[in-house]
Every structure is written in C-alpha cells, then in structure tokens.
Amino acid sequence: MEELKVFAPATVANLSCGFDVLGCCLDSVGDEMLVRRNDLDQIRITRITGQDLPLEADKNVAGVAVNALLQKLGSNQGFDIEIIKKIKPGSGIGSSAASSAGAVFAVNKLLGEPFDKLDLISFAMQGELLASGNAHADNVAPAILGGFSLVRSYCPLEVLSLPVPSELRMVVLHPLIEIKTKDSRSIIRQNVSLQKAISQWGNLGALVSALYTEDYGLLGRSLKDEIVEPVRSILIPYFQELRELVSEKGALGFGISGSGPSVYALCKGDANAELVKEEIQRFYSDKNIAFELHLSSINEKGVKVL
Amino acid sequence: MEELKVFAPATVANLSCGFDVLGCCLDSVGDEMLVRRNDLDQIRITRITGQDLPLEADKNVAGVAVNALLQKLGSNQGFDIEIIKKIKPGSGIGSSAASSAGAVFAVNKLLGEPFDKLDLISFAMQGELLASGNAHADNVAPAILGGFSLVRSYCPLEVLSLPVPSELRMVVLHPLIEIKTKDSRSIIRQNVSLQKAISQWGNLGALVSALYTEDYGLLGRSLKDEIVEPVRSILIPYFQELRELVSEKGALGFGISGSGPSVYALCKGDANAELVKEEIQRFYSDKNIAFELHLSSINEKGVKVL
Numbered sequence: 001m002e003e004l005k006v007f008a009p010a011t012v013a014n015l016s017c018g019f020d021v022l023g024c025c026l027d028s029v030g031d032e033m034l035v036r037r038n039d040l041d042q043i044r045i046t047r048i049t050g051q052d053l054p055l056e057a058d059k060n061v062a063g064v065a066v067n068a069l070l071q072k073l074g075s076n077q078g079f080d081i082e083i084i085k086k087i088k089p090g091s092g093i094g095s096s097a098a099s100s101a102g103a104v105f106a107v108n109k110l111l112g113e114p115f116d117k118l119d120l121i122s123f124a125m126q127g128e129l130l131a132s133g134n135a136h137a138d139n140v141a142p143a144i145l146g147g148f149s150l151v152r153s154y155c156p157l158e159v160l161s162l163p164v165p166s167e168l169r170m171v172v173l174h175p176l177i178e179i180k181t182k183d184s185r186s187i188i189r190q191n192v193s194l195q196k197a198i199s200q201w202g203n204l205g206a207l208v209s210a211l212y213t214e215d216y217g218l219l220g221r222s223l224k225d226e227i228v229e230p231v232r233s234i235l236i237p238y239f240q241e242l243r244e245l246v247s248e249k250g251a252l253g254f255g256i257s258g259s260g261p262s263v264y265a266l267c268k269g270d271a272n273a274e275l276v277k278e279e280i281q282r283f284y285s286d287k288n289i290a291f292e293l294h295l296s297s298i299n300e301k302g303v304k305v306l
Numbered sequence: 307m308e309e310l311k312v313f314a315p316a317t318v319a320n321l322s323c324g325f326d327v328l329g330c331c332l333d334s335v336g337d338e339m340l341v342r343r344n345d346l347d348q349i350r351i352t353r354i355t356g357q358d359l360p361l362e363a364d365k366n367v368a369g370v371a372v373n374a375l376l377q378k379l380g381s382n383q384g385f386d387i388e389i390i391k392k393i394k395p396g397s398g399i400g401s402s403a404a405s406s407a408g409a410v411f412a413v414n415k416l417l418g419e420p421f422d423k424l425d426l427i428s429f430a431m432q433g434e435l436l437a438s439g440n441a442h443a444d445n446v447a448p449a450i451l452g453g454f455s456l457v458r459s460y461c462p463l464e465v466l467s468l469p470v471p472s473e474l475r476m477v478v479l480h481p482l483i484e485i486k487t488k489d490s491r492s493i494i495r496q497n498v499s500l501q502k503a504i505s506q507w508g509n510l511g512a513l514v515s516a517l518y519t520e521d522y523g524l525l526g527r528s529l530k531d532e533i534v535e536p537v538r539s540i541l542i543p544y545f546q547e548l549r550e551l552v553s554e555k556g557a558l559g560f561g562i563s564g565s566g567p568s569v570y571a572l573c574k575g576d577a578n579a580e581l582v583k584e585e586i587q588r589f590y591s592d593k594n595i596a597f598e599l600h601l602s603s604i605n606e607k608g609v610k611v612l
Contacts, residue, residue, distance in 0.1 A: 021508040066470065152512040153505075158513050160524070191497045194533070199459075201507035202327040206458040208514040209466050217468070222458065227500070 003036035005306040008102025009299050010087045011094035012170060012264050013138040016225040018254040019202035021151045023094075025142040026170060027299035032084040032226075033062070034036060034305065035106035037185050040078040043067060050085035050251030061096045061127030062103035068126040069104050073114055076226045079107055088292070091174045094256035097139030100127025105303040120144050139258065144294055148211060150165055164298045165214040169273035171251070173242070173280050174262040176290040185261040187231045188234050196226045216252055223253025223266065237259050237289055245283055251276045309342035311612040314408025315406055315452075315605050316393045317400035318570050319444040321586060322444040322531040322561040323509035327457045329400075331448040332476060333605035336344035336539045337404050338390040338612065339368070341412035346384040349373060367433030368409035375410050385413055394598070397480045398564035403445030406433025411450060411609040426450050428463055445564065452608030454517060472519040472606045475579035477557070479548070479586050480568040482596040490565040493537045503531045517549050522558055522574045529559025529572065542566050542593055551589055552595055557582050 007032035013023035038044065043057040043066050057063030062081050070077065081103055087095040104123045108115050115123075124140035141149035141159045148162040203222045210219035233239040233256060242263060243254045250272050251265040265280070267273040277295050284291050315336035319329035344350065349363040349372050363369030368387050376383065386560040387409055410429045414421050421429075430446035447455035447465045454468040509528045516525035539545040539562060548569060549560045556578050557571040571586070573579040583601045590597050 006453075017507070018511070019507075020504045022509060114506045150508065150511050150515065152508050154525075158512075158527070160512055162515060188500065189502050192500050192503055194494065194496050194498050197498055197506065197533075199505040200503065201323070201325075201510045202456065202458045204507045204511045205324070205327060205456050205514045206466055208511045209456065209468060209518070212515070212518040221464070227503075245568075 003034065003066055004106045004109055005021040005032060005034050006045065006102050006106045008033055008098040008303050008305050009302065011097055011139045011142045012172065012257045013094060013113060013142070014256060014258055016223040016226070016229065017200050017207055018150070019200070019225055019228050020136070020138060022148065022204070023120050023138040024148045024170070025146045025299040025302055026093070026172070026294070026296040028296040029087060029172070029294045031086050031102060033099070033102040033106060034082040035070040035103065036080045037110060038078040041076045042078045042271055044078070044080050045083070046080045047082045048085055049083070051089060053085065053089065060099075062099040064130045065100035065104045065124045065127035066107050067125040069107055069115065070122070072119070073111070075111070077111070079110070085231055088174065090178060092256070092260045092262035093174065093228045094139035094258065095144060096127055096131035097124065097143050100124035101140050101143035102303050109305070117144050118157060118159065121159060127216060142302065144302050146300045147298060150208070162208060162211045164300055165211060165216065165219070167216070167269045168298050169267045169270060170296050170298065171267060171273055171280065172257060172262050172279045172294040172296070173284065174292040174294070175237055175284070176292065177237065177261050179259070179261050184232055184235060188228055189231070192227050195304065200225065219266070220252030223255060225255060229256055232256055232260055236263060238284070238287060239263065242280065242283070246276050249276050249279050309340065310412045310415055311338060311340050312408050312412045313610050313612050314339055314378050314404040315449055315608065316405055317445045317448045318478065318512050318563045319400060319448070320534070320562060320564055322529040322535065322559060323506050323513055324456070325534050326442070326444060327529055328454065328510070328601065329444040329448040330454045330476070331452045331605040331608050332399070332478070332600070332602040334602040335393060335399065335407060335478070335600045337392050339408040339412060340388040341409065341416065342386045343416060344384040344386045347382045350384070350386050351389070352604075353387045353388045354391055355389070357395060358393065359391065366405075367437050368405040368476070369408045370436045371406035371430045371433035372413050372430040375413055375421065378429070381417070383417070385416070394480065396484060398566045398568035399478060399480065400436035400445035400449060400564065402433055403430065403449050406430035406537070407446045407449035415611070420494055422448050424463060424465065427465060437534050438488075448608065450608050452606045453604060456514070467506045468514060468517045470606050471517060471522065471525070473522070473575045474604050475569040475573045476604065477573060477578060477579055477583045477586065477603050478563060478568055478600040478602070479590065480598040480600070481543055481544065481590070482598065485565070485567050490538055491540060494534055497536070506531065506533055525572070526558030529561060531561060535562055538562055542569060544590070544593065548586065548589070551585055552582050555582050555585050569589070
C-alpha cells in the first residue's frame with residue numbers, strides 16, 4: 001500500500017463535568033487527508049487546502065505526530081501528507097487533533113500497523129503539545145477511538161471507550177470569533193472549592209452510568225460544570241441565552257466545546273436535534289456574528305479510510 | 307403487622323475517588339433492630355444492647371429519622387425501637403447510618419410502605435445530621451438500597467444504584483482508636499488543586515465504568531484519592547504500611563472507610579480476601595492496638611427483614 005485517504009473527524013472535548021478527561025467524536029465534520037510514501041526519508045506537508053497553516057513538517061501538528069511515530073519505530077521512511085482542512089483552527093472542535101490523529105492513523109496503516117490505538121494516541125498527543133503547549137488526549141483519543149473516550153490517567157496513559165447511546169445527536173455552534181487559547185486558559189483558577197469538585201465528580205460518575213444504561217434524562221442532568229464553564233463562558237457571546245434556548249427546546253445538555261468558542265447541545269434523536277439547530281440558527285442570525293452550525297451523530301469508528 | 311425485626315448493614319462510604327458521593331453496603335456486619343407499634347403516640351428507644359447510646363428518641367439517630375418519616379406522613383403512630391448494636395459507633399463503617407436506615411425501613415414496612423426508598427434515604431439523612439452535623443447520604447443510601455450507591459445530587463436528592471461485580475469482597479480493619487469526627491473533618495482543605503480534582507473525576511468515571519464492565523483491574527487502578535486520603539490517613543496508625551501489605555498480597559484497592567479509623571481493602575474472590583485478611587491480622591497483632599477485622603461480600607439488598 002503506497003497511499004491512503006482518510007477522514008479525520010472533529011471532536012468535542014471537555015464535555016461539561018468531564019472537563020479535561022471526556023471527549024466524543026463527530027461524524028459529519030472532519031478533514032480529509034491524503035498520505036503517501038515518498039523516497040526522500042522525510043515528512044513533507046505537500047499541500048493544505050482550506051486553511052493557512054504551516055507547511056514545514058516540524059511546525060505542523062501532523063508532521064510532528066508522524067515524526068513521533070517514526071522515531072519510536074526507528075524508521076526513516078518518508079511520507080507526503082496533503083490536508084484538505086474543513087475544520088477551522090481555533091474553533092474548539094479539535095482541529096489540530098484531527099490532523100494529528102488522521103496522520104498517525106494513515107501512516108500506521110501504510111506501515112502495516114506496527115502500533116495499536118493507544119500508541120497512536122500518544123503520538124498524536126505530540127501534535128497537541130505543539131498546538132497548545134499541552135499534550136492533552138481528550139480530543140485525539142476520541143478522534144482515534146471513536147465514540148466517547150475517558151482519559152483516566154496520563155502516566156501511564158490509560159483511555160477508556162464508553163458506550164454510545166444510539167439516539168444521541170450533537171449540535172455544534174461555532175461563532176467565528178477568536179478566543180486566544182492563552183486567554184481561555186489563563187482565566188481558569190488553579191484551585192477549586194472542594195464542594196464544587198465533589199459535585200463535579202458526582203456528575204461525571206452519573207454521566208458514565210447514563211452512557212451504560214442509555215438513560216438520556218440522567219445524561220442531561222449530569223452534564224453540568226460548575227468549575228470551568230462559569231469563567232470560560234464569559235468569553236462566548238450569548239452563552240446563557242443559548243443555554244436557556246436549547247434547554248427550552250428540549251436539548252439534554254449544553255456546554256462549551258473544548259476551550260470554545262464553539263458550544264455544543266446534546267440532543268436525543270434527529271427531530272429534536274434539527275429543532276435545536278434551527279432555533280440556534282434563528283437566534284444567532286441577527287447577532288452580527290458570523291457562525292457555522294453542525295449537526296452530527298456520534299462517530300463510533302473515529303478516523304477511517306475513505 | 308405489629309412488629310418487625312430487621313438487619314441494618316454496615317457500609318463503606320468515601321470510597322477513595324468517590325469521596326462524599328460513593329458508598330457500598332456490607333453483608334456480614336450490621337445491627338439488628340426490633341421495631342414494634344405502641345399505643346402511646348410516641349417513639350421510644352426501649353433498649354440498646356452492645357453500646358452505650360442515648361435512649362431519648364430526639365437524641366438517638368433512629369428516633370430522629372423515624373420522626374422525620376412520621377412528620378412527613380402527618381402520623382402520630384408510636385413505635386418502640388430496640389437496637390442490638392453490633393457496629394461500633396465511631397468506627398467509620400456507618401454505625402449511625404445503619405440505625406437510621408434500619409429504623410425508617412422497618413417503620414415504613416409496618417405502615418404499609420407509604421414511602422419509596424429515595425424518601426427513606428432522605429428521612430435517614432436526618433439521623434446523619436444529628437450524628438455528624440451533616441445530612442450526608444453516602445452511608446444511608448447504600449444501607450437502604452444495597453450495593454454501590456452514587457449520590458449525584460442533594461438538591462434535589464438523586465441517588466444511583468451501580469452494578470456489583472459478583473466476585474468483589476471487602477476486608478475492613480477497624481483499629482479501636484478514637485478519631486474525633488471534628489478532627490477528621492477539620493484537616494480537610496476546603497480548596498483543592500484543579501489538577502488533582504481532574505484526576506479524581508477521571509478515576510471516578512473509570513471506577514463507574516469498571517463496575518459496569520466487571521473490569522476488576524480497572525477498578526483497582528481507579529481506587530485512588532489524592533485529595534482527602536493524604537491528609538486523613540495521617541490519623542490512622544500504619545496506613546501506608548497496610549497499603550503496601552495488601553497491595554503486595556493482590557488486593558484491588560485500599561483506602562479509608564468513611565472518615566476512618568477503619569480502612570478497607572477491596573479484593574477479587576474469597577481466596578484473595580481471606581489471604582488479605584490473614585495478612586492484616588498478622589501485621590496488626592503486634593502493634594499494641596486493639597482491632598476488629600471483617601470480611602464481607604457486597605450486600606446487594608441493603609436493610610432486610612429477618
């Protein structure tokens with residue numbers, strides 16, 4: 001096999017009470033990547049369409065992630081990577097994670113799958129380190145594994161795949177404003193009240209239970225975040241109004257996707273998701289903020305060959 | 307029905323990463339209670355054997371819990387309550403919770419079950435309020451529901467029952483020392499680092515997953531508490547040595563039961579639990595501290611009629 005085209009999906013991390021540990025994979029939003037062996041002993045980003053991103057392999061998340069894989073393998077095989085970028089960088093739905101995950105997935109396939117998915121996650125995390133200064137796994141894990149991923153531990157890395165209730169749908173609103181990752185990080189307090197932390201882990205435990213039992217009501221009641229959301233949501237225009245709107249229209253839960261500015265509404269069933277999407281569309285249309293809206297089911301496969 | 311005898315089980319709350327939200331119910335340790343209608347329009351604690359506890363109904367957790375139930379019902383039916391106390395007060399395995407839970411369970415039965423189990427938990431919590439100044443539910447919930455109980459929310463009260471992997475066994479060591487609840491509370495910091503809180507909820511999410519999938523290894527890896535245990539364990543003699551000992555002997559996890567001084571070791575299977583129990587017995591025997599040791603399976607029924 002000389003070349004491979006893959007779909008590299010967007011992901012929603014920091015799912016409310018699952019801040020920093022829980023993410024899920026989308027189906028209808030993602031990049032396409034074409035990865036091809038070359039004879040040059042080097043990784044080249046040959047083309048990026050759709051976005052203006054670095055072509056130097058050591059400044060591009062896909063290049064860095066593939067490099068981590070090849071180093072571990074002790075291989076100097078070269079690859080050309082072409083990225084058809086459909087996820088906007090800085091959107092909060094795992095743009096860098098998609099590129100990192102897609103690249104290592106494709107290269108691993110082309111090399112005859114020397115690594116398992118947990119290894120691929122750890123290589124893709126090197127892309128995240130480049131992108132955000134933090135080798136987090138809560139986007140790359142669901143991008144590679146599909147479904148819901150829970151990062152239990154970083155040292156050693158342990159990631160669980162949780163079940164996906166079949167009627168779950170995700171509506172994602174991406175207001176086209178820029179929030180600097182630095183700003184969105186710096187406003188988080190590094191100490192939290194024990195009481196709020198206890199509520200948070202009670203809710204996360206309940207959320208995990210709800211995924212196993214397909215209890216949509218419980219899932220909705222658990223999607224709370226009293227710790228990060230109250231501060232980060234300030235940076236997102238009309239956050240509270242959106243929450244009220246989608247809750248009124250029957251969405252199960254609502255929160256910030258990643259570090260924003262995207263927000264997600266989790267819904268039960270296509271009809272409700274369509275309704276919630278339309279209502280957001282209507283509400284945001286007169287706000288003088290350009291935006292994108294996505295409706296997706298949960299992608300249980302993760303990165304896949306096209 | 308005029309009288310009823312019930313078994314009111316001991317419970318292990320604050321299960322490591324489940325601090326303040328997760329408890330489980332024991333099978334082989336518990337009180338017996340005899341509850342009987344009287345014609346006096348009042349609740350009387352007629353006898354307590356085994357321990358020196360208040361006989362005045364408004365100073366006894368069982369009396370207070372039953373009173374909360376009768377008030378809600380608007381009934382002035384009287385009851386005589388006799389308690390054969392086998393769980394030592396102050397042990398950290400839910401002594402007050404057993405009395406509160408057993409009493410409201412029995413009275414509810416004698417009255418034709420006007421209340422459901424969630425109601426009974428809220429009445430029994432009034433006993434906990436008397437005993438510790440805090441109406442917590444993480445002992446009374448598993449005492450009433452059996453198995454593992456997760457308290458998701460207090461306002462409104464929402465408690466989940468989680469599955470019980472069949473081979474789980476609990477070994478509980480109760481060093482007969484006194485730790486004042488006030489001391490054990492006062493040393494907990496009211497602010498915690500966000501990083502540690504994130505680890506804690508990642509572990510709790512994984513623990514809940516492990517209960518659903520019967521993944522004993524994962525269960526063991528998740529039973530961590532970096533927040534409360536490091537400070538509270540200081541009050542428990544030989545805590546670290548015990549942890550090393552039981553871990554070496556193959557126990558899945560180890561931690562403080564309730565607010566101590568009891569500690570628990572969670573084991574897979576009878577043989578391992580017996581081994582762990584014997585090793586603790588041997589280790590603690592020359593330490594000049596009197597102690598009790600219990601080995602129990604997880605009680606999936608909770609309070610039951612004898």
